[in-house]
Amino acid sequence: MMIMEKTKKFILPETEIPTQWYNVTAEMKNKPQPMINPQTKEPLKAEDLYPLFAEELSRQEMNQTDAWIDIPEEVREKYKIYRPSPLVRATALERALDTPAHIYFKNESVSPVGSHKLNSALPQAYYNKIEGTTNITTETGAGQWGTALSFAAKTFGLELAVYMVKISYEQKPYRRSLMQTWGAQVIPSPSMSTKAGRKILTEHPNYQGSLGTAISEAIELAMQTPKCKYTLGSVLNHVALHQTIIGLEAEKQMAMADEYPDVVIGCFGGGSNFSGISFPFLRHNIAGKTTTRFIAAEPASCPKLTRGEFRYDFGDETGYTPLIPMYTLGHKFAPANIHAGGLRYHGAGSIVSQLLKEKLIEAVSVKQLETFEAGVLFARTEGIVPAPESTHAIAVAVREALKAKEEGKKKVILFNLSGHGLVDMAAYDQYLAGDLTNHEVSDEEIARFLAES
């Protein structure tokens, strides 16, 4: 017999789109250590970033005093295309797992680009535009950041050049098509168009590319072109700041559901969607009012949080960026070609790194097969095919729900569905054909990359 289930979807009106982002550093007892200028060894100031990033973004990056930062009205207006995003109680998934846990997910896959990345792409394009920038550059791994920025650049009238990690350029041609449809120029990285790209190609002619290399190329082009700035879609503090719109909305929606999360989960590449769903709830832990657990879910093949080292490291492979205090596998780390391309980054943002060091958040790693198993279960119950990145969060939500079942306890679980997987079906094909494998790195490999960096 069919059991009809009510969809429990919590929708906010447009008027409830937050008017400010939340800056958790202002309320952290121990602030993240400063970024360091590798030449002078001095702590970085906002002005040091002006040649690279829009000035307002540079100031946001360094702001450790204002807990709330106004969202420009023009950006809020554009957010209305897809925000507020729905919060959904995953009742069909709960039933499939036969768990007493209540599982909620915040659905960021409803953005026109299919992921949370647009939440930061829009303000980054906006601030560049009003400061007189005409061209922006960036890199993209799986292609989600590039697609988001392509639409945002077009929206605010900027030209965009995207360095796309070569393996993704070849494996994910539709993301390239999306970027080109929105008017961006897309270059596979490593390329011969920059010194950084030429150097790597000379040493390793068949190199399939990495985010680290693509970042080096995008920075180099921005530094050499007038009125051209660089943008980054993860890792940095201002990106995490913009993503807090996810958690701020979710907080209101959990209140509509008359519940509060015991556990908050996000998949983890550089940390932006995890920060976005977590920080607004974390502030109540910091204030001593709640004891919510925050779990970052990373791939076993790129385990910077669970097996990396906390130290100063470069954000890119060549060493163009400032030194960032982070959990890292070393900036020379070359991750396996797993399908969650957006999680193949060697380091973590400095805020999440500091929070993890103090055990205010947790991290776990998940192997590729477990993530796809969870992704397919989610698709078959809730109907949405999740991005391979997002399946990491789902897998950990499933683990937590099964734990609740073992313990016979109700538990409220909230995870962020960072994106859909409709452009990643080649990965699902491989999984369904039984051709997908697990990739784990050995301790020796990690030690070697850390020593090289």
Ligand SMILES: *Cc1c(COP(=O)(O)O)cnc(C)c1O
């Ligand atoms: C980019 C991306 C991620 C990883 O980046 P974070 O900065 O860690 O959030 C996760 N999921 C999707 C869908 C992405 O596009």
